[in-house]
Amino acid sequence: MVDADRPNVLFVLTDQERYDCSAPEGPPVETPTMDRLSSEGMRFVHAFTPISICTSARASLLTGRYPHSHGMLNNSHEADSIQPNLPSEHPTFSEQLAEHGYDLSYVGKWHVGRDQTPEEFGFSYLGGSDVHHDDIDDAFREYRRERGEPIKAVELEDEIYTGTNPRDSTEGTFVAAKTPIDVEETRAWFLAEKTIEAIDAHAERDRDEPFFHRADFYGPHHPYVVPEPYASMYDPDEIERPESYAETYDGKPRAQENYLSYRGVAGFDWDIWAEAIAKYWGFVTMLDDQLERVLEALERHGLAEETVVVHASDHGDFAGGHRQFNKGPVMYDDTYRIPLQVRWPGVTDPGSVCDAPVHLHDLAATFLEIGDVAVPDAFDARSIVPLIESGGDPEGVPATWPRSVFAQYHGDEFGLYTQRMVRTARYKYVYNGPDIDELYDLEADPAELQNLIDHPGYTDVRRELRERLIGWMKKTDDPNQGWVPDVLRAANED
Incomplete structure (x- = not known):
C-alpha cells in the first residue's frame, strides 16, 4: 500500500x-467523466496557461517557470525556433520526483524539444508520439499493424481546410473531418490503452513505491478528425454562435484582424465554423470517454483511493471565438483560460470549486508537494495544495496568494510579437509592444469585445494593472523590464 503522504498521481493533459x-x-458538450472529477474533487474556475503555444507552455509545466525564464519562447519544431531544446540546467518536477522514489511513466505528445525525450527528464516513455510533435517511436504504428489496420490514407468526409475554398484539400491547413476508422483505431484510444497498461503494470508490482503517470492526449487540437459516433454527435445547425463571434476588431491591435487572413479563415462563414465546432466538441467527448476508461482501470485495481487525478490542458483553442482559428498573438480567454480539475481522495472536498487564480505551471510545485518533495527555489510556481485544502472557501485562501495571473507571448511562425498580460477576476490588461494596448472589463463584457484602453472611466484600473505588471516583471526578472516599465509609467501619465 502506497504511503498516504506520498500518493500516486495520474496526470491527464x-x-x-x-x-x-x-x-x-x-x-x-458531453463531458461526464470530467464532470465526475469535478463532483468528486475540486474544479478551478480561474486557471490559466502562462503562454498559449505548445512547446512554451509544456516547458513551463516541467520547470515551474515562465517562458522568459526557461527560454523556450516558441514551438521547438519550427524553423524559427528561438531555442530548440530545454536547457538542462533547469530543474524539473519530474526529475525531482524520480530522485525521490516515484516511478514515472509517460505516454503521448511531448513537444518540448527537438532532440530530447521524456526519458531525459525522469520518465519511462511508453509511446504514442507522432511526427509533428516529436517522432520518438513508432508504437502507435505498431499497434495499428497488430490490429490489422495499418496507418494509411483513408477516405475522409466533411473535410474543412483553411483558404479561399474550405473544401479544397490542395491549399491551406487541415481543420476538421469525419474519419471512417473505428474509435479503437484512434490515437486517443491507443493512449488510453497504454495508460491502462501502465496502471496494470503498477498494480502487479510491489506497490510500496508510488507512481506518477502522465498521459498527454493529442487533441482536441486541430485537425478535429473524429470517427463515429462522435463525428455526428453534435448538430451544426443547433450550435449557437459565441458572443465573441460579433467581433469587429474596432480599436483592437491590427495583428488580430491580420491573423484571420494569415490563418486562412477570413472567408469562413458561420456554417463552416459551426461544422468545425461540432467536430471539436466531438473530439472533446471522445477524449472524455477515454478518461473514463482510465479511471475504471484505477478502480479495478483498487488504486482510486490512493491516487490523485489531475486533468488540465496546455492551453485553449479559438474554435471560432472572435472568428479566429487555432491560437496566436491574441490574448483572449478562449486560449488562455484552461480546464483544471483535481481529485484527491481524503483531501479534496467533493464538488468543491476554487475561485482563486492559478497558473498551469503551478502544477509543477503542486506535484512536488503532493510527493513530499521540496520545491526548487528556481520555480516561479507555487503549489495549489493550500487551495485544495481550503475546500474552495475564499476565507481559507492564504492571505499571500496572488489576486492576478500573468501571461506572455513571443510570437510563432507569424513573427515575433511581444505581449504581456495581467488578469484579475474582473479585468484584463494586455501590453502590446508594437501596437495599441488592451483593457477589458470582464464583468460587463465577458466576450472581450470592447477595448477600454482609452476609456476615461477606467483610468484608475488601467494604472493599477500596469503597476501590477511592472511588479511582476521585476519579481520574475522579465528581460523586458529594462524599458517596458518606463513605457507603462509614461502611458499612465497621459
Whole structure:
C-alpha cells in the first residue's frame, strides 16, 4: 500500500482544450467523466496557461517557470525556433520526483524539444508520439499493424481546410473531418490503452513505491478528425454562435484582424465554423470517454483511493471565438483560460470549486508537494495544495496568494510579437509592444469585445494593472523590464 503522504498521481493533459467545454455554464458538450472529477474533487474556475503555444507552455509545466525564464519562447519544431531544446540546467518536477522514489511513466505528445525525450527528464516513455510533435517511436504504428489496420490514407468526409475554398484539400491547413476508422483505431484510444497498461503494470508490482503517470492526449487540437459516433454527435445547425463571434476588431491591435487572413479563415462563414465546432466538441467527448476508461482501470485495481487525478490542458483553442482559428498573438480567454480539475481522495472536498487564480505551471510545485518533495527555489510556481485544502472557501485562501495571473507571448511562425498580460477576476490588461494596448472589463463584457484602453472611466484600473505588471516583471526578472516599465509609467501619465 502506497504511503498516504506520498500518493500516486495520474496526470491527464489534453492539447488545446477550451475551459468552457467542461464548465457547467459552458456549451452543451458531453463531458461526464470530467464532470465526475469535478463532483468528486475540486474544479478551478480561474486557471490559466502562462503562454498559449505548445512547446512554451509544456516547458513551463516541467520547470515551474515562465517562458522568459526557461527560454523556450516558441514551438521547438519550427524553423524559427528561438531555442530548440530545454536547457538542462533547469530543474524539473519530474526529475525531482524520480530522485525521490516515484516511478514515472509517460505516454503521448511531448513537444518540448527537438532532440530530447521524456526519458531525459525522469520518465519511462511508453509511446504514442507522432511526427509533428516529436517522432520518438513508432508504437502507435505498431499497434495499428497488430490490429490489422495499418496507418494509411483513408477516405475522409466533411473535410474543412483553411483558404479561399474550405473544401479544397490542395491549399491551406487541415481543420476538421469525419474519419471512417473505428474509435479503437484512434490515437486517443491507443493512449488510453497504454495508460491502462501502465496502471496494470503498477498494480502487479510491489506497490510500496508510488507512481506518477502522465498521459498527454493529442487533441482536441486541430485537425478535429473524429470517427463515429462522435463525428455526428453534435448538430451544426443547433450550435449557437459565441458572443465573441460579433467581433469587429474596432480599436483592437491590427495583428488580430491580420491573423484571420494569415490563418486562412477570413472567408469562413458561420456554417463552416459551426461544422468545425461540432467536430471539436466531438473530439472533446471522445477524449472524455477515454478518461473514463482510465479511471475504471484505477478502480479495478483498487488504486482510486490512493491516487490523485489531475486533468488540465496546455492551453485553449479559438474554435471560432472572435472568428479566429487555432491560437496566436491574441490574448483572449478562449486560449488562455484552461480546464483544471483535481481529485484527491481524503483531501479534496467533493464538488468543491476554487475561485482563486492559478497558473498551469503551478502544477509543477503542486506535484512536488503532493510527493513530499521540496520545491526548487528556481520555480516561479507555487503549489495549489493550500487551495485544495481550503475546500474552495475564499476565507481559507492564504492571505499571500496572488489576486492576478500573468501571461506572455513571443510570437510563432507569424513573427515575433511581444505581449504581456495581467488578469484579475474582473479585468484584463494586455501590453502590446508594437501596437495599441488592451483593457477589458470582464464583468460587463465577458466576450472581450470592447477595448477600454482609452476609456476615461477606467483610468484608475488601467494604472493599477500596469503597476501590477511592472511588479511582476521585476519579481520574475522579465528581460523586458529594462524599458517596458518606463513605457507603462509614461502611458499612465497621459
